[in-house]
Amino acid sequence: MSTAADTDPEVLVVGAGPVGLCTAIELTRRGVRVRIVDRRTEPRQGTRACTVWQRTLEVFDLMGLPVGDYLDSGVAYTHRTHHFADLPPLVRPADQTGTPYPRPLLIGQSQTEAMLTRHLAGLGVRVERGLTAVAVEQGPARVTVRLADADGSVRTVRAGWVVGAQGPHSTVRDEIGAGWEKKPCPGTQLLQIDARWTGSLPGDPAHCHLFLSEAGSLGTAPLPDGRHRFYAGVADPDPARTGDPDVAEVLDAVRRVSGGSDLDFHDGRFNWRVRLYNAVAGTYRVGRCLLAGDSAHTVMPVTAQGMNTGVQDAFNLGWKLAAVVQGRASARLLDSYEAERRPIALALAERNQRTYWGGAGPVPPFELLHSRLTDAGAGHTGLPLAYQDSPLSxxxxxxxxxxxxxxxxxxxxxxxxxxxxxxxxxxxxxxxxxxxxxxxxxxxxxxxxxxxxxxxxxxxxxxxxxxxxxxxxxxxxxxxxxxxxxxxxxxxxxxxxxxxxxxxxxxxxxxxxxxxxxxxxx
Missing domain, CATH: 3.40.30.120 (Glutaredoxin)
Known part of the structure; x- marks a missing residue:
């Protein structure tokens, strides 16, 4: 099996998270010569993006991935229970009709990446690890990328096209001058942990829960290993404080939002603190370089849309770039990628900024929000997404x-x-x-x-x-x-x-x- 290492590919994918892997799969299965590199010497561990929505499962199916085995490895997302201040809980089923995957899936991102990596290897392409893109230079027919190895040595790759899927800190994006304006959400922070728990929290523990109170917001979700994800958006008393929170800090935030004073955590891991912001690149393409996933848009991780949106970027881009590489379409086809995908990222960032509550600023009208839940649509599932205004429609x-x-x-x-x-x-x-x-x-x-x-x-x-x-x-x-x-x-x-x-x-x-x-x- 050839790894395509030390050869000049038709497309170089920089970044081997879910978005980069999906991009490489879509190109490779269409006969494009691909190399994919990642700066990490080993796959990143942790559950991170753990909610896989219905449309993403459909995308995986259409890509030829082993969706049945993947579903068996996760937990079905069956219901969402909303707890708004002193109002009665509202339970909403997660099922959607008109799809072979009516329920979302809860599964760790590392498991998603492992599934994608295995499938890509089965197509003949392996991830080249420990290689960091440090410089990108475009020519009329090729892109020259300098890759630094873990030992400090530098090698050069000349690719026909480059896809930057490195995440928020993107060398490719910075090198091509695509623009990156952050819109922070000041005064608040997100604290997260995966843990087993004891004590009293209302509702069925097999459901996903969302709590809103004057102290902030709290989400919970069951995970395949028996732990639960807890993520709390609360006021940030010390923005200068860096580093991940300890268990006690996360537990205190969860107790304050939920009112569960007797709640306790056990066997916790992946404690995480993030200062929230949204950012969307000014353009998704400059010449022969394109951006996808968090390199193109980073949105606050409070609606579980980041990875799912990135996977749809890859699914949208893959067939278009393959057609251009193989001479079946002109490069003009790639203009539709940004035209279709960037407005979705902008809308998602705006919605997150408008609806997020993290314990700072005016307290939301909980009764009004509660009353609107019954009319909430299925936009979060990805199923209604459409490209009516696309030049391809x-x-x-x-x-x-x-x-x-x-x-x-x-x-x-x-x-x-x-x-x-x-x-x-x-x-x-x-x-x-x-x-x-x-x-x-x-x-x-x-x-x-x-x-x-x-x-x-x-x-x-x-x-x-x-x-x-x-x-x-x-x-x-x-x-x-x-x-x-x-x-x-x-x-x-x-x-x-x-x-x-x-x-x-x-x-x-x-x-x-x-x-x-x-x-x-x-």
Whole structure:
């Protein structure tokens, strides 16, 4: 098995956390020569980002990862119980419909990284550790990166492209001048620990809990090893104090917010203190260098969105960069990466800044917040995320409830549940679904095939005819696919490699489809 070490790759990925690993997997499985380096000599330990939302699980599925084994290694996130000051607790189920992964997963980040690392190694690429990027210089056709070894020696790598996924402290971002403006949350701090506990806390310990009181906020979550994650946002009396908190300091904060005066911790580990801030890079791309994950956006770790957002960055970027590297699209395709992903990071940072309560400043209106919980949507799951305003999205809007341009395609089981749509999309390429106006009429099927083929031939996009009989294509005798995708009257549905609709039109819109593909892949 080749490690690609000491060779000049088509893409160099700097940083081997979840985002860098996902980027490397997406590129490698599409045939791109990749090297991935990380400054740490060993994988970083700790649970850190331990909540994996539903869309991230879908992404892992579409990437071909062993999601079943991964789920077995974690704890299902079943409910969230909210405790607002003196108001009655409100229990909300975490389940979401329309996905093969209705519940989020609670699992340590080190386990996520181990799963991704094993999968990448199975594709023939191993992480090169103990290498720190110290300088980046761009040329017209290559990027020269100087890597410092653990012993102080320096080696040079010349890559066609570089993806910086190092985290908040990004050499790649600084070297390319992408900009980085921090917006701190003064007067507050986040204290965290993974521990076993005794004493009295209200509610089911198998649930995730959120407490809000005048003292601040507190979240809890069960972990696979029997410990619980406790993370408390409280006032920061001494901003000059550095270093991780001891158990007593975290316990005091947890007791003050929750009111659990008899609470005690045992077997604690991974004590952590962080001063909170949000930051988003001014641009995600400069020339042949791109940013992803915390190198592109660092958001306060209070809504469990950082890693999940970064994984979606990687999933969005991987297929686009592969197409450019392999000459199947111009570099203009990469403009859509920032256009789609940066607004999401900006919105997340703004929402965190607006809604976070950490015991400093005006006390929030707890009764109002409590009353709004029943109307809270599923945005945190990642499932509703869409790219309607993307330059890659075109066509007509469907009936309510069906995926339109820029929307995520749901997984659908046809033919009695034996064939999943994700099984088709997971091959990692563009997919064109052609629905005849009458799924049982051979003449209508011929028209749909002709229109779809005319639109997709030049771009080399495979066409999948969907009919009741499954003639030479996808069987949909029950009409499950047709109904779920809103194609009862016929449709052409072009699905991007990352599972979002790029074009939606009627069955006679082959010419419009052809024009859109020519623009996207030019």
């Amino acid at each position: 075109a066509g007509t809007a469907p009936a309510a409830g069906a995926p339109g341009p820029g929307s995520r395609v749901p997984d659908v089981a046809a033919q009695g549940g034996t064939d999943r749509l994700f099984g088709l999309l997971g091959q990692g390429d563009w997919t064109l679904l052609a629905f005849p106006e009458d799924s049982a009429d051979p003449a209508a099927a011929d028209i749909a095939v002709k229109e779809a083929t005319a639109g997709a031939r030049r771009a080399g996009v495979p066409v999948h005819l969907v009919t009741a009989a499954g003639r030479d294509s996808l069987p949909d005798a029950s009409g499950t696919l047709r109904t779920a995708l809103g194609a009862e009257d016929g449709a052409l549905l072009l699905v991007r490699p990352d599972g979002y609709v790029a074009f939606r039109g009627g069955v006679h819109d082959g010419a419009a489809l052809d024009r859109h593909l020519a623009m996207v892949l030019a």
